[in-house]
Amino acid sequence: MTNQCPRCATPRAGDYPSCQRCGLDFRAGASPMPPQQQLPPQQPPGGAPQQQPPAYQPQTPQPQAAPAVCPRCNAPLYPGYTRCTNCGYDSSAAWGTSAPAASSRGPILPIVLGLVVVGVLVVACALIFVLGVLGVLGVQYTVSSASSPISQPSVIATASLAPAPTSQPFVISDPAFVPDVSDSCDGDMQITGVSGTGLTVSGTIPFINGQIVVFCYGAKHTWIGTLTYSGYTFASDTTDPLQFKVVQDQGYVYVGGTGTVTSPDGSVVTLPN
Secondary structure: OOOEOOOOOOEOOOOOOEOOOOOOEOOOOOOOOOOOOOOOOOOOOOOOOOOOOOOOOOOOOOOOOOOOEOOOOOOEOOOOOOEOOOOOOEOOOOOOOOOOHHHHHOOHHHHHHHHHHHHHHHHHHHHHHHHHHHHHHHHHHHHHHHHOOOOOOOHHHHHHHOOOOOOOOOEEOOHHHOOOOOOEOOOEEEEEEEEOOEEEEEEEOOEEOOEEOOOOEOOEEEEOOEEEEOOEEEEEOOOOOEEEEEEOOOEEEEEEOOEEEEOOOOOEEEEOO
């Protein structure tokens, strides 16, 4: 077998069955290209000799850049040529042959990979959400179980259900501090002096039936200094004096301030206690 193409005299590339230049299929066989005929020179009508044109010299095509492999059969291409020596496909589309449909499937792999990544992210987000929900449910169950006296009977749970002790307010239940009238008032008075059973007051003084009333339900008294009334001595702090209020069904109730109250029997109560 000759090492050149019988049609275009191009050297063969290995054992490939087609010519990389003209596409001749070596397996089908072809007659070599006939040599060009040399025509005898013609004489002009005037008899003057005409210069013979130079003989035709075939131009060798310059090899163009070509892909490394054939886009149709993926066979290696001969360097500098675009025609495949295996299947005869011209990658430069010189014969008008379109690229095979298989090449259009190239972008499928990136799309598939992108879908796989999106699926993994969705699954991961779902797992995180489920774990978060389970964690919240677990905390709530623990708290409800710990607070339930039936499922978790313990001394701590029983103590938490017991009401917290509240301090009882200091109350004077002496008839001297009980109103003579059943009407209520909103008096806010400062008691600054005592004369026997009389009191020296200032501030908001209520009038009931045309008379000044010191003790009426709802009236608040602020004791200024150290004063004794009906056997009770009120010793108030100079900056935070004692305050009492007349409350129905309770008596004379301590509501604020700092000081001491000495009862007629001599017992002393320090307020606030």
